[in-house]
Structures are given as structure tokens and as C-alpha cells.
Amino acid sequence: MTALLEVSDLVKTFGTGEAETRVLRGLSLTLDVGEMAALLGPSGSGKSTLLTILGTLMKPTSGRHAMLGQDLVAANDRALTEFRNLHIGFVFQFHNLLPDFTALENVVFPTAVRMGRETPVARARGRELLTRMGLEARFDFPSANLSGGQKQRVAVARALMNRPELVLADEPTGNLDRASAMQVMDLIAEINRDEGTTFLISTHDEKIAGLCRRQIVVGDGVVTG
Numbered sequence: 001m002t003a004l005l006e007v008s009d010l011v012k013t014f015g016t017g018e019a020e021t022r023v024l025r026g027l028s029l030t031l032d033v034g035e036m037a038a039l040l041g042p043s044g045s046g047k048s049t050l051l052t053i054l055g056t057l058m059k060p061t062s063g064r065h066a067m068l069g070q071d072l073v074a075a076n077d078r079a080l081t082e083f084r085n086l087h088i089g090f091v092f093q094f095h096n097l098l099p100d101f102t103a104l105e106n107v108v109f110p111t112a113v114r115m116g117r118e119t120p121v122a123r124a125r126g127r128e129l130l131t132r133m134g135l136e137a138r139f140d141f142p143s144a145n146l147s148g149g150q151k152q153r154v155a156v157a158r159a160l161m162n163r164p165e166l167v168l169a170d171e172p173t174g175n176l177d178r179a180s181a182m183q184v185m186d187l188i189a190e191i192n193r194d195e196g197t198t199f200l201i202s203t204h205d206e207k208i209a210g211l212c213r214r215q216i217v218v219g220d221g222v223v224t225g
């Protein structure tokens with residue numbers, strides 16, 4: 001197995017003095033290329049904080065964080081933004097789609113804006129992903145008119161546009177009924193298998209976690225299992 005990312009002795013505190021909250025307390029974790037892992041733990045245990053750091057959206061207070069051999073603690077903001085755009089995709093509980101834009105536009109536009117251009121290749125990738133998500137009849141549908149499960153599948157497609165090595169998903173099925181949640185997880189598993197994308201999926205739902213090959217449990221700011 002090749003390591004995709006490694007964090008060690010990760011500490012994250014918010015606030016100072018009396019108000020200081022130490023959320024991560026020396027957390028260490030390695031994710032290998034091609035893993036599909038669930039991130040479990042009680043509310044407030046630091047799952048979202050960890051995902052935010054792994055996504056390079058926030059730096060740890062101390063500790064090491066490397067991905068694809070790059071030291072991300074030492075990197076400056078510009079290097080982090082570039083790294084994130086190239087290598088990391090995000091899926092959130094609330095899909096944040098642009099309601100007036102079509103499903104295809106929602107998948108293709110964010111990457112196009114970041115890259116400063118929209119190419120036929122990008123459109124083709126968007127169509128391919130939406131087709132894989134079972135949404136081939138919905139390319140030109142305004143996203144506001146899609147069901148909750150369909151919207152979340154568009155959000156998964158959007159996260160995959162750039163063929164990221166890592167997708168971080170924070171409660172991606174938290175807002176969905178059981179059938180839609182299972183469908184989203186099946187599609188994630190398919191992408192993981194076919195494209196080798198590594199997924200780390202935070203969830204409170206043991207059933208959803210059970211669909212992942214590995215379960216990582218966070219408690220009290222460290223990995224407990």
C-alpha cells in the first residue's frame with residue numbers, strides 16, 4: 001500500500017486563555033491510495049475540524065501534515081490553494097448547488113472558474129460523471145428542480161471533476177432518506193473502485209460507515225479505533 005496522506009501529532013486549538021478549546025490532541029492517521037474510509041465519532045469529537053485540515057482549508061496549531069509527498073504545514077496559502085484545486089474534492093451535507101444553473105453547469109462551472117477556462121473536454125467529463133450518477137436525463141435541468149438525492153449526486157460529480165486523488169465528504173448522506181443515501185454510497189464505492197479515488201467520509205450512521213472498507217473512530221481529539 002502507498003500512503004496518500006499522513007498526519008501525525010496533530011493539535012488544533014481554538015481561542016486563547018480561558019476560552020481555549022483543544023479539539024485535536026495529537027491525532028495521527030495515514031490514508032493509503034485507493035482507500036474508502038468512514039470517519040466516526042461523537043458529535044464535537046473533531047471530525048469536521050480534521051476534514052477541514054486535511055482539505056488544507058485550515059492549518060493545524062501544531063503537528064505534521066503531508067500528502068503526495070508534500071509538506072502542507074510549511075506551504076503558503078497560494079501553494080495550498082493550488083494543491084487543493086489539483087488534488088482534493090469536497091462533498092458537504094448541504095450540497096451548495098447554484099439553484100438557477102443546470103446540473104451540468106453546477107458540475108463544470110466551479111472547475112472552469114478556478115482554471116479560468118471551460119473546455120469541451122471539461123464538459124465531456126461533466127456529462128460522463130452525471131451519467132455515472134444516473135443523471136443522464138438531467139443535464140439541462142435547473143438544479144433547484146432536482147430531488148435531494150439527485151442534488152447530492154450532482155455534488156459528488158462536481159467533487160470529481162478534476163480527478164482528485166482525495167475526496168473529503170462531511171456527512172454527505174446526513175440529509176437524505178435511506179434509499180437515496182445508499183444510492184449515493186453505491187456510486188461513491190463505484191468511483192472508488194473504478195478511478196482509484198480515495199474517500200474519507202464522516203458520518204454518524206453506522207450503516208453508512210459499514211459500507212466503507214475501513215472505519216476510523218475519533219474520540220477526544222485522537223484516533224481511538
Ligand SMILES: Nc1ncnc2c1ncn2[C@@H]1O[C@H](COP(=O)(O)OP(=O)(O)OP(=O)(O)O)[C@@H](O)[C@H]1O
Pocket residue numbers: 014015021023041042043044045046047048049050
Ligand atoms: N472555529 C471554531 N472556533 C471555536 N471552536 C470551534 C471551531 N470549530 C470547531 N470548534 C469546536 O471544536 C469541537 C469539534 O467540532 P467539530 O465540528 O470538528 O466536531 P464534529 O466531530 O465534526 O461534530 P459533529 O459530528 O457534531 O459535526 C466542538 O466543540 C466545536 O465547538
